[in-house]
Amino acid sequence: MNTRIKSTFALLLLVCATVLNTFAAPKPFTLNGEIKGLPEGTKLKLVPGATHASEDPIAEATVKAGKFVLTGQLDGPRLFYVTIADAFGGYTLMLEPGKITLKGEASAVERGDSKGYEFKNMEVKGSKLQALYLQKKAPRAMLDSLHNANNIKHKEVSIRRGEAMQKKDTAAVAAITKSAEWQLLEADSKAFFAKVDTVFNKMIGDNKDTFWGPLIMLDLYSYFTDQQKPQYAQFTKAAKESHYGKILNEVLNPEGFKGKAAPLFDMKANNNAAADVASLVKGHKYVLVDFWASWCVPCRKSIPGLKTAYEELKDKGLQIVSISIDKKEADWQKAETEENLPWPSFLDNGKTSNAWKIRAIPAMFLLNDKGVVVGENMTLAQVKELMK
Template sequence: MKLKIKISLLLILFTVCAGQAKAVSLPVTINGTVKGLPDGTRIDLVPGATHANEQPVATAVVSNGNFLLKGAIATEPRLYYLRTAGIGGQTSLVLQPGKIVVTAMAKLTGSAENKYYEFTDLVVKGSEANNQYVKKIAPKNELNALYIANQEANKEVVTRRNQAYAAKDTTLLKSIIESPAWKKAMADESQFFKQAQRNLRKIVTDNKDSFWGPLLALDIYSYFTPEDKIMYAELSPAAQKSYYGKILGDLINPVGFKGQQAPLLNAKNEAGQAAEIGVLKKGHQYVLVDFWASWCVPCRKSIPALKKVYADYRDKGLQIVSISIDKKEGDWLKAQQEEKLPWPSFLDHGATANAWKVQAIPAMFLLDEQGKVVLENMSLEEVITKLKAI
């Protein structure tokens, strides 16, 4: 079972808009001390909870473990990430106008190819709003602790199962899967996900009468499905009309592009050439745009099937275009080399996935020869069915 939880920590900042005209803001100063970050590390302040690829609104550089961020904020909460550039890592805060003091520890962790900073011992002074957020999000943190406890308790049998699978030892694998230890691990996992779904939903419903409801929903869940319409309907009118309520509404009840011209492409290939729909669709009856990333397991697993579709239909007018949402160009280039994609491939420069309203990957869009969207956010099976029909 897949759980739609964001594992990353978050930061909430306060901003307010006066009507639809302009933002009314007040100054804030963030004095930060993070032990474990080397001098020269860049700290970015990035808008969050929008489910879009946002750019930093302020930056600072660490010197002797300290940094200073200055900005302008207001009264209605806005979620931001306090994020390290280069080597990833982020933590969460709730800020309000005035002088804020932040202290934390940062530990470099992860594998050789995927290192990141883990923030701990976070202390925030000067913001009562931060205390509110910590209390509201506490059930999620408790779930994280339970998940880690389950992983540790079942570590031995899971490791043995993975080793047997990697070695393709079917006899040993069958023995492990039928063992009481493995059955306990699966029962623990099933119970965890059931409890997680209940607890996370309760976080939202307990705050359904204010902006906190949709903000926490956007915070907790990494994507939304039609089943989440019920959750959205339970929010009060005021919550739905709030800044985050409108974002949540657009994600749960998206206005698609079917029958319209395809959105913009802000992406480049290995040679630095820009992606242009007009060029890519030239001489082709249909263009399949596939959003993916090097770290996306389902995306990588779908590539062999995509290659077969390409082989079957390229002479019948099909073009495939891959758009990677990788943050690091090196990760994208390495994956491209491994997968040997036989069609045009590009790296999103930050605006493409937003423009196409991509919530989760893989995401596929089928365009006709005029560049209009025929199908959107569909599975590869749906693509094949459509191609067979035409």
């Protein structure tokens, strides 16, 4: 074999090795769990975390004799939530291929009408990345402690002001707001949020060279605005091209829908009404799609304005469609009854909000009679202007 042929052959081997590495087969993992306090038959789910989307579990298990086993495949280190079916609470876990054990305790707790579990004394073996994850998230725990301390410190004045607001006692609210106690609360709050910015920026900046940076950023923030884009810009190419780097880029810079056909509608209605695009737009000039939830205060506050706009514009061809992202059907039905919505109302199963890339609510989109998106993140004023 001459030198040229040898060189060509070596190059082909290198290319093949690179391709095989790029498309490396996922590797198996086994998570053996033993959490005291979970009733026999409790169903557990392993759900991908830090994606800012509604995710289906990749594995499920049932507690038997106090133990459970979750198995699956991973193509790299991933963050997961071990959750309990039909209950709140769970544990955040950094998984990697191999055998991992999870031990701890769970105590039953209640929040209003909801039941859940509080996990404590958790111990993980077999995942070096879990220890690293906890180390990198430690500053967040410090902030949580400071926040709790501030809440305890200012609990009394907060309760007094809240009670005055409920009674609509404007004089009492004004007096409390001017008091030294309330001024101290506001000063502490301002200092706390300034500290949050400093700590978050350091946590993210210290990990700008690897997947940890984007992962931590996704894990820290509940939603994103343009203010977070400079934090993303500091990441290296490797960090941006990582699994979590790509997710973060999509969250920060989502591709818009304007001018495109409306994405998927896969929802449930109380009256079994059709949820496909054609049925929703039929007979209407425009359809305003409003994503909301029973727990979303701004969403609930916007409903009177939506009702007014609906009465003004329905004869001009406007239809409104409300889509709740509530996790529990009962919560949606209760809120729907309380609000007495005069237009079609649906409960999302997670697929619709994912397809529409919903990261925060309320979120409104306007469709024309062809089912094409003609407006994103619209205000009622913009809708009224368009329909003049």
